[in-house]
Amino acid sequence: MIILLKKHVTQEQETDFISQLKEMGFDTHLSIGTNHTIIGLVGDTSTIDIEMLKAFDIVETVQRVQEPFKKSNRRFHEEDTVITLQNGTKIGGGNFQVMAGPCSIESEEQIIGIAQSVKAAGASILRGGAFKPRTSPYSFQGLQEEGLELLLKAKEKTGLPIVTEIMDSAHIPLFEEVDIIQVGARNMQNFELLKKLGQLRKPVLLKRGLANTLQELLMSAEYIMAGGNEQVILCERGIRTIETYTRNTLDISAIPVLHRLSHLPVIADPSHATGDAKLVRPMALAAVMAGVDGLLIEVHNDPSHALCDGAQSLTPEAFASMMGKIQAVRPFAER
Amino acid sequence: MIILLKKHVTQEQETDFISQLKEMGFDTHLSIGTNHTIIGLVGDTSTIDIEMLKAFDIVETVQRVQEPFKKSNRRFHEEDTVITLQNGTKIGGGNFQVMAGPCSIESEEQIIGIAQSVKAAGASILRGGAFKPRTSPYSFQGLQEEGLELLLKAKEKTGLPIVTEIMDSAHIPLFEEVDIIQVGARNMQNFELLKKLGQLRKPVLLKRGLANTLQELLMSAEYIMAGGNEQVILCERGIRTIETYTRNTLDISAIPVLHRLSHLPVIADPSHATGDAKLVRPMALAAVMAGVDGLLIEVHNDPSHALCDGAQSLTPEAFASMMGKIQAVRPFAER
Amino acid sequence: MIILLKKHVTQEQETDFISQLKEMGFDTHLSIGTNHTIIGLVGDTSTIDIEMLKAFDIVETVQRVQEPFKKSNRRFHEEDTVITLQNGTKIGGGNFQVMAGPCSIESEEQIIGIAQSVKAAGASILRGGAFKPRTSPYSFQGLQEEGLELLLKAKEKTGLPIVTEIMDSAHIPLFEEVDIIQVGARNMQNFELLKKLGQLRKPVLLKRGLANTLQELLMSAEYIMAGGNEQVILCERGIRTIETYTRNTLDISAIPVLHRLSHLPVIADPSHATGDAKLVRPMALAAVMAGVDGLLIEVHNDPSHALCDGAQSLTPEAFASMMGKIQAVRPFAER
Amino acid sequence: MIILLKKHVTQEQETDFISQLKEMGFDTHLSIGTNHTIIGLVGDTSTIDIEMLKAFDIVETVQRVQEPFKKSNRRFHEEDTVITLQNGTKIGGGNFQVMAGPCSIESEEQIIGIAQSVKAAGASILRGGAFKPRTSPYSFQGLQEEGLELLLKAKEKTGLPIVTEIMDSAHIPLFEEVDIIQVGARNMQNFELLKKLGQLRKPVLLKRGLANTLQELLMSAEYIMAGGNEQVILCERGIRTIETYTRNTLDISAIPVLHRLSHLPVIADPSHATGDAKLVRPMALAAVMAGVDGLLIEVHNDPSHALCDGAQSLTPEAFASMMGKIQAVRPFAER
Numbered sequence A, B, C, D: 001m002i003i004l005l006k007k008h009v010t011q012e013q014e015t016d017f018i019s020q021l022k023e024m025g026f027d028t029h030l031s032i033g034t035n036h037t038i039i040g041l042v043g044d045t046s047t048i049d050i051e052m053l054k055a056f057d058i059v060e061t062v063q064r065v066q067e068p069f070k071k072s073n074r075r076f077h078e079e080d081t082v083i084t085l086q087n088g089t090k091i092g093g094g095n096f097q098v099m100a101g102p103c104s105i106e107s108e109e110q111i112i113g114i115a116q117s118v119k120a121a122g123a124s125i126l127r128g129g130a131f132k133p134r135t136s137p138y139s140f141q142g143l144q145e146e147g148l149e150l151l152l153k154a155k156e157k158t159g160l161p162i163v164t165e166i167m168d169s170a171h172i173p174l175f176e177e178v179d180i181i182q183v184g185a186r187n188m189q190n191f192e193l194l195k196k197l198g199q200l201r202k203p204v205l206l207k208r209g210l211a212n213t214l215q216e217l218l219m220s221a222e223y224i225m226a227g228g229n230e231q232v233i234l235c236e237r238g239i240r241t242i243e244t245y246t247r248n249t250l251d252i253s254a255i256p257v258l259h260r261l262s263h264l265p266v267i268a269d270p271s272h273a274t275g276d277a278k279l280v281r282p283m284a285l286a287a288v289m290a291g292v293d294g295l296l297i298e299v300h301n302d303p304s305h306a307l308c309d310g311a312q313s314l315t316p317e318a319f320a321s322m323m324g325k326i327q328a329v330r331p332f333a334e335r
Helices: A011-023 A050-054 A108-121 A145-158 A169-175 A191-198 A214-226 A254-261 A270-274 A277-289 A316-332 B011-023 B050-054 B108-120 B145-158 B169-175 B191-198 B214-226 B254-261 B270-274 B277-289 B316-332 C011-023 C050-054 C108-120 C145-158 C169-175 C191-198 C214-226 C254-261 C270-274 C277-289 C316-332 D011-023 D050-054 D108-121 D145-158 D169-175 D191-198 D214-226 D254-261 D270-274 D277-289 D316-332
Strands: A002-005 A027-032 A037-042 A059-063 A097-101 A125-127 A162-166 A180-183 A204-207 A232-236 A266-268 A294-298 B002-005 B027-032 B037-042 B059-063 B097-101 B125-127 B162-166 B180-183 B204-207 B232-236 B266-268 B294-298 C002-005 C027-032 C037-042 C059-063 C097-101 C125-127 C162-166 C180-183 C204-207 C232-236 C266-268 C294-298 D002-005 D027-032 D037-042 D059-063 D097-101 D125-127 D162-166 D180-183 D204-207 D232-236 D266-268 D294-298
Touching (some): A002 D002, A037 D037, A050 A059, A059 D059, A097 A108, A097 A316, A108 A125, A108 A145, A108 A316, A125 A145, A125 A294, A162 A169, A169 A191, A169 B169, A191 A214, A204 A214, A214 A254, A232 A254, A254 A266, A254 C277, A266 A277, A270 A277, A270 A294, A277 A294, A277 A316, B027 C027, B050 B059, B059 C059, B097 B108, B108 B145, B145 B162, B169 B191, B180 B191, B204 B214, B214 B254, B232 B254, B254 B266, B254 D277, B266 B277, B277 B294, B277 D277, B294 B316, B316 D316, C050 C059, C097 C108, C097 C316, C108 C145, C108 C316, C125 C145, C162 C169, C169 D169, C180 C191, C191 C214, C204 C214, C214 C232, C214 C254, C232 C254, C254 C266, C270 C277, C270 C294, C277 C294, C277 C316, D097 D108, D097 D316, D108 D145, D125 D145, D145 D169, D191 D214, D214 D254, D254 D266, D270 D277, D270 D294, D277 D294, D294 D316
Parallel strands (some): A097 A125, A097 A294, A162 A180, A204 A232, A232 A266, A266 A294, B097 B294, B125 B162, B162 B180, B180 B204, B204 B232, B232 B266, B266 B294, C097 C125, C097 C294, C180 C204, C204 C232, C232 C266, D097 D125, D125 D162, D162 D180, D180 D204, D232 D266, D266 D294
Antiparallel strands (some): A002 A059, A027 A037, B002 B059, B027 B037, C002 C037, C002 C059, C027 C037, D002 D037, D002 D059
């Protein structure tokens, strides 16, 4: 960390400040210029609060040299993390998986039917929403516990591992048989939930918030990993921008950037990002080419009667066609 | 709600679609133009999901006429809501209150000392953080339960009602003696927490998320109100924009817009928005002039030793000076 | 265009308003509901100003049904536009071209050397900046007229058509031998410049502004086309978002969306979007897969001595390697 | 400027790099830590291109210490700049002026009528658009030269100085009698226009772009000032954010921040920012309280028949009422 002091700081102020930094456990490393004094801070600065340093009257600016994330940081863990689900399915480090299924679980018939279709088309993990984060309290909130039970039936019937979203740490016991617990974009900085997921030893799929930076995403992964649960899958799902034609803007560059910064697997969700079934396919292919480790795709047998997000769901036929294309281009993907 | 059908829709498709709308409980109101058919939907459309309608192949666009929020909507509740705390302090409807105190509660001496200073300067509510939502798991997370106890001591000592942030619905029992429960920007769409706060009969201060629209803020208020808790205070605290000099951009226009759309009290938090003590005063005064019902201000006796957010904290002296100015200009405020 | 009137509008106000709409040359088409009257406007509404309609006291909301762009609109021109340069090179409608070269033209040797390298690697158009839009007046502003002359020499020497940026309509005469005139992101809404380029009969490469929507981009294309110059190439070059790790966010979804809305060719510029040479390759490949008609790539023989934007320039070797990959995946591209 | 080198840089690379910096005319100032070498650059770094430094393989990060703007920078010019118009009207340094008038000049009667009303209400400068930057080529483009002539008639008739927008440097000769030349938000980075305005000796009102930072605004002011024209008035007019209810978000915090960074006068335009006449008044008052040196307000005698932007125009009566309030609160304004 580099701290630049203001001009006209007295010797006494400087000495005082340095002794405070030492009390906090840092070695300092001074460099005195004609106009400014620069202090280099040596030690583990990930615990330090930049705002606190800026509150000192004599400080002009503070700049981090090291990223504030540690356990998710590729600098300290060069190898890709590979996450292995209970049935042996692997994600990351060259293992690519497609997670597909409906936005909402609606009935036993629906979820099992879709599960069979997506499995036949090559998906290896089943997604389905039981607890639904809806903007309006008056919208369908998902089948909740009942939905989870139906999803487990589909898992049993098809052998597909399942991924579904958690919205409250109080529900953790309900997720025991769930293979991957999803944290939605709106809960990316629900730190209490993240801490509790850090106590589990189960994969967590962490979605980037609508207006969160990649560094903030990694800091949220850090909350889970700091608790000892290192099985985190990062998910780019679109950010809010000035564009209004698409629901959000899928940030494809997040994929190579996250791979550079972190060893964790990175997947993309083109369905929520675009909100438009016709855009899912080109964006899925773009994400594959940019090196993603997996995709999260909404598939519904009857999109116009879906209880949620029908406009962005692929039919099983469209999904199967897209999967064929993905298999053809995967060998060319960047990584 | 107005639904515009695509060109070249067949009579049969149209009839089919309309009968589905009727099954959902809506009256329809048809208008057939040369190129397009327009369907007006009559009934309570707040429960309807626009995305679902868009998933129909024959639909070109859908536009809401009525806002999707009801209980927070001024159309259905013309009078300003006035929230009365247990000690009789009122917020809204012409009642203006300043909530002040430290970012984090650090010790009994600290919180009581600051409480006494801000009370002397004219603050009527004490703020203080016990549970702190920090971007990094390695930063100070607040004194938690112990912090709440110290805050209660300060309440007892000074008679000031207190406001403090909740981060997990599991903590609700700890907040029994808290006068106003704050929901932070990062939890604005933590819908499970909002639902549980809706079960209480206690004021909730709901902060706007960093990248949330005013409509989304009102929909989150709706989650609390739908549960029967109508004591919601809305708080503008800055949004994330392209500007990097300030931490966030305090959206002053949110104040008159929220007053137009809703009957709920609206307050502003210039401390978190700007992240810079020197900007707190002009922004607080601008918010007052735009008609805000209250302010949330960080005050610390020793900002450069604050355990959190020192850079944006006012000293008690600066706070007292600002309060004098606020009292002078309040009579001119717009509303 | 659909105009929704407020509740409680009198019969007289309504009649008045409709007669004004008729004076403007529109047929109206009335639909009277229980609460609201809806007016459908029939005729060419592309000339109408929504703001003006909203200024009427009796108007609640106004919604466009038809997009405000006409000449660039695929609805009225289903076939892809193919732009043919003087040497016969075609862009659009299945014709894919890579435009490569340095950010700034620095010397005859430099521009000719790079031109030869990029041609050898498969680029079919040479890019190079003579007039440079720099944020600071103190930064290198390009070689200007002299740069253009050097670029023309490189064209002559290699046979490659050239594309270069114009910054002032007064410079148009200097661009006579330029094959494609580029309008930079910062001039996307320099309407006087666009009008003058509309008087030419020469291809214009129009870059999307940093915070402009796709509809605004198409409206700017419309300015050029309205003057009779229909040879416009649209370019996605990244938008400003909340992410700070990359310089801008390349909006890959803009590619399929622009192809849906418009018949004009669409290219992408991953160099300026990312500002980082290592990200150019995955983003270029993602853009190819999403169906782009061409790429604009910065190549420099000695990036760390480039007078401008070295950090984002590929070496000729890295460029050649990327071109090989692009040729391999192009057959799989979406379109 | 502080340059941090990567770990594992060889002695030779370091020496090489430093000698290159010296060739560019900088003194360097070395500080060697356990992990990293830091180079401090001494000299006028405003001409240096950060991107160029980042292109060196051995560079980890580069951070500016000094702002890149010089002539507009308060560090080098502590006193507020006061701009004096030909009739003696002063702006800045405690002199507050309201510029009011219609969006578009429509007729002699209209512009003179409005000029007389706004003068009577206390405006000291007349605004009116002759050249109009419209998103659509099919919208009314202003009366152009004829509009300028009418504006000059209104100036003559009322004695009010005038401000109007320029859209093309070729029009400069038409602006000889104009007191303040306005550069619109969309031309804020039309650098060729800025350079030519820098050759004049006439006040320029420079509006902040829709998605430009305050530093970029000051760099654009720098373009004008670098040419020798130091009479620049900065104007905050709203930025594009995630909020959709208002047209743009007026960034009130820009006012105190610009006053801190620069000595130039700062005004605000609440009419364009909000796009809504009912929000103009509270936002104008908020801007006054935050210390603005002037306001730009749209006034129209018949807003619903305005040829442009009627929805945001105040009637003369509403304007007069607002002026009364402004005069009452100005003595309390921050500064």
